[in-house]
Amino acid sequence: MTVAAYSLTASRLILLTIIVCIVRDPKQHTELHAVLRCYLAAVIAELLWRRSCRRSPHGGSFARWRHLALPAFALCDVLMSRYGVVRAGLDISAAVPGGGLRDSIHHIVLLVLSSRFTSNLFLWALCHRAIYMVPAQLAVVYHHWRANADNCAATVLAAPSAVARTHTVARALAGLQLGGLPNELLHRSLTPAEECHTVLAWQQLMFGLALPLLAQLSIESRLWVQHQAERRQRRLPPERSRLAWLYHAVHSMADLDILHAVVLGLLLSAVLHLLAIAVSVER
Numbered sequence: 001m002t003v004a005a006y007s008l009t010a011s012r013l014i015l016l017t018i019i020v021c022i023v024r025d026p027k028q029h030t031e032l033h034a035v036l037r038c039y040l041a042a043v044i045a046e047l048l049w050r051r052s053c054r055r056s057p058h059g060g061s062f063a064r065w066r067h068l069a070l071p072a073f074a075l076c077d078v079l080m081s082r083y084g085v086v087r088a089g090l091d092i093s094a095a096v097p098g099g100g101l102r103d104s105i106h107h108i109v110l111l112v113l114s115s116r117f118t119s120n121l122f123l124w125a126l127c128h129r130a131i132y133m134v135p136a137q138l139a140v141v142y143h144h145w146r147a148n149a150d151n152c153a154a155t156v157l158a159a160p161s162a163v164a165r166t167h168t169v170a171r172a173l174a175g176l177q178l179g180g181l182p183n184e185l186l187h188r189s190l191t192p193a194e195e196c197h198t199v200l201a202w203q204q205l206m207f208g209l210a211l212p213l214l215a216q217l218s219i220e221s222r223l224w225v226q227h228q229a230e231r232r233q234r235r236l237p238p239e240r241s242r243l244a245w246l247y248h249a250v251h252s253m254a255d256l257d258i259l260h261a262v263v264l265g266l267l268l269s270a271v272l273h274l275l276a277i278a279v280s281v282e283r
Contacts, residue, residue, distance in 0.1 A: 024089065029083065074123065081147045085116075115207075120141065166199060
C-alpha cells in the first residue's frame with residue numbers, strides 16, 4: 001500500500017469515527033457536537049481537495065500543501081478532548097460486572113478507548129512529515145492527558161470492580177521497570193485514581209506518540225537514504241537537511257538484532273511508564 005493509500009484510508013477512518021461520535025454522543029453536549037460538525041466539515045473538505053487533485057500532475061496543490069490541513073485536524077481533536085468526548089461515551093456505557101475473561105477484555109477495551117491514542121494513530125496514518133506531525137501530536141497528547149482525571153472519574157471506570165481491574169493493569173505496567181530505574185515515584189503507593197491516570201497516560205505516550213514517531217522516522221530515514229543514493233548515482237552533491245543526522249541515526253538502528261531491539265523497547269516502555277506516573281500523581 002502506498003503512502004497516498006494509507007493517507008486516504010486514514011482520512012476515511014477519521015470521517016467514520018466522527019460520524020459514530022455524532023450519532024452516539026448525547027445531544028445535550030452542544031459544544032462537543034459543534035466541534036464534531038466542524039471536524040466533519042474539515043475532513044470532508046480535505047477529501048474533496050484530495051479528489052479534485054487526483055488527476056493533476058504530481059498530485060497538484062494537495063501534494064504540495066496538504067500539510068496545511070493537519071493543524072485543523074489536530075485543533076478539532078484537541079477540542080474534542082476539551083469538551084469531553086470520552087466522558088460522554090463513558091457515561092452511556094454500562095458498568096462492567098464482577099469477573100470473567102469477557103468482562104476483563106471489556107474493561108481493557110474501555111481503558112484503550114479512554115486513552116484516545118487511536119485518534120493519534122489516525123493522525124499519524126495521514127503520513128505527514130515528522131517535522132509537521134510532532135507539534136500537532138504533542139498538543140493532542142497533552143489534551144488527552146488533561147482529560148484523564150475526568151475520564152477516570154466516570155462511573156464505569158470508578159466502580160469497585162473496574163478499580164480492581166485497573167489496579168491489575170497498573171501492576172503489570174510496573175513490571176516493565178524490572179528494577180532498573182531507581183526513582184522515588186516507583187516506590188510510592190498510588191491511589192486508584194492515580195493508577196487509572198497512569199494507565200491512560202502510558203498508552204498515550206507509548207502508542208500515541210513514541211512508537212508512531214519511531215515508525216515515521218524509520219520511513220523517512222529509508223526514503224532519505226534512498227534519495228541520497230540516487231543523487232550519488234547521478235553524480236549530484238548530497239542534499240542537505242537539518243534532520244540528516246537524525247535520519248542517519250534512525251537508519252543505523254535498522255541493523256540492530258532482535259535482542260537489542262527488545263532491550264531498547266523495554267527501556268523505552270520503562271522510561272515512559274515513569275513519565276506517566278510523574279504526570280499522573282497528585283502533587
